[in-house]
Amino acid sequence: MKVLSSISCDAALELISPFIDSMVSANQADALRAHLSACERCRRELQSLASLRTVMAGVEPVPVPEDLQLETRIKLSHARSHDGREWWKSRVDNILKPFAIPAVMGVVVTLLGFGILCGGLRRAVVADDLRPVATIYQQPKGTDNTMKRLGAVQPPLLDQAFSIQGEINNEGQMDGYSVISGTRSHGNDQWLQELVLFSQWRPATTYWGLPVRSRVILSFVTVRG
Amino acid sequence: MRREIALNELERGGVLDAQEAVFVGRLQANEDAAYDELVRVYHASIFHVAFRMLGDSSDAADAVQEIFLKVFRNVQGFRGDSSLKTWIYRIAFSEILNRLRWWRRRFRSTTVSLDDGPEGRTPVLHLTAPGPTPLQALEAKEREGAIQHALTKLSGEHRSIVILRDIEGFSYSEIAEILGISSGTVKSRLARARADMKKSLVRYLPVQRY
Numbered sequence A: 001m002k003v004l005s006s007i008s009c010d011a012a013l014e015l016i017s018p019f020i021d022s023m024v025s026a027n028q029a030d031a032l033r034a035h036l037s038a039c040e041r042c043r044r045e046l047q048s049l050a051s052l053r054t055v056m057a058g059v060e061p062v063p064v065p066e067d068l069q070l071e072t073r074i075k076l077s078h079a080r081s082h083d084g085r086e087w088w089k090s091r092v093d094n095i096l097k098p099f100a101i102p103a104v105m106g107v108v109v110t111l112l113g114f115g116i117l118c119g120g121l122r123r124a125v126v127a128d129d130l131r132p133v134a135t136i137y138q139q140p141k142g143t144d145n146t147m148k149r150l151g152a153v154q155p156p157l158l159d160q161a162f163s164i165q166g167e168i169n170n171e172g173q174m175d176g177y178s179v180i181s182g183t184r185s186h187g188n189d190q191w192l193q194e195l196v197l198f199s200q201w202r203p204a205t206t207y208w209g210l211p212v213r214s215r216v217i218l219s220f221v222t223v224r225g
Numbered sequence B: 001m002r003r004e005i006a007l008n009e010l011e012r013g014g015v016l017d018a019q020e021a022v023f024v025g026r027l028q029a030n031e032d033a034a035y036d037e038l039v040r041v042y043h044a045s046i047f048h049v050a051f052r053m054l055g056d057s058s059d060a061a062d063a064v065q066e067i068f069l070k071v072f073r074n075v076q077g078f079r080g081d082s083s084l085k086t087w088i089y090r091i092a093f094s095e096i097l098n099r100l101r102w103w104r105r106r107f108r109s110t111t112v113s114l115d116d117g118p119e120g121r122t123p124v125l126h127l128t129a130p131g132p133t134p135l136q137a138l139e140a141k142e143r144e145g146a147i148q149h150a151l152t153k154l155s156g157e158h159r160s161i162v163i164l165r166d167i168e169g170f171s172y173s174e175i176a177e178i179l180g181i182s183s184g185t186v187k188s189r190l191a192r193a194r195a196d197m198k199k200s201l202v203r204y205l206p207v208q209r210y
Helices: A009-020 A026-038 A040-057 A068-128 A144-152 A186-198 B002-012 B018-028 B032-054 B057-077 B084-106 B134-153 B156-167 B172-179 B183-200
Strands: A162-168 A174-181 A214-220
Touching: A009 A026, A009 A040, A009 B183, A026 A040, A040 B134, A040 B156, A040 B183, A068 B032, A068 B057, A144 A186, A162 A186, A174 A186, B018 B032, B018 B057, B018 B084, B032 B057, B032 B084, B032 B134, B032 B156, B057 B084, B084 B156, B084 B172, B134 B156, B134 B183, B156 B172, B156 B183, B172 B183
Parallel strands: none
Antiparallel strands: A162 A174, A162 A214
């Protein structure tokens, strides 16, 4: 091999690859050209590498699977949607967490305040009003003894139904009554006073269990035969 | 029309210009249409390099999907230091090289035939009819198979460089950026890789005057 240039074959072979990519300096290119003009082996090396580059550049693109684009978009969409939900969840958590304890405390305090206020109202109802709030009201009931007495005492013969409205205090005693329907008579009044005197009631109560003043309506009929 | 211009700019893969910056902004805003465009523009080229690197269509398709997921997960951190295309290819080659390393670790102890690829698998090519005559088609198919076989005989690092330079046409600086190495390393690795490729493909190389 006859080399007339200033660079060796090893140096020339190192330059050939970048030379075909135009990635050598002007000086390197000149030195390589000078070497190639005198070196058959290096010239063949340059030619084969240039051919290789041509062959590689002509590689056909491989066919892409038909559903790859769609599948990728779907997978990406799922990931993005999941990530979006996570993002919103963390944002909401971050916003709510600082408010959580104050909010819970606020609710507790409100409930306590409302409860205390309701208790106060119930006492006011006992004192001033015979009609407790309907949603927190339990009807008065006669005790077992009263119910037995009502069943056992023989009332006077009644021509028609006899109804009274009694007022029951918060201790379960009937304070008074008024006749709603039926004919009043001495016998009836005596029977009613005896009944009222010995009757005992479970007073109506509020939701919180406080006894309140209430009304009860009683009707009596004589069953013949 | 504006969208066409934007996509042309994207495909060019140069410096991050205003239109590309707008497109990246749309990606970072998690805009549906932007992701559809991204997949439409890049899925084929990413599949192409994934197939050349992995040698299997199914593996390449899996890799493409994973690459786009990684693009989505990391796009918020993209600052425009390189072009979007270079950045996507960097993610792509990171994923592909990881797969190759995993594959090599898993099958390290198996016996590999010299006629097979480095992963013990014969590369599968599904080619469309490339030439007008059956003979040309056969020759092209044989050459394609030989190229793929020669590629699979290279190491992952050398294969990456040959594919990026000689098939995909990236510049040395872009390859350096994608693979995270210096331009000097690109130059030396490319020279060695080409020398190995030349040995494998010598019978397919036409005499060419330079």
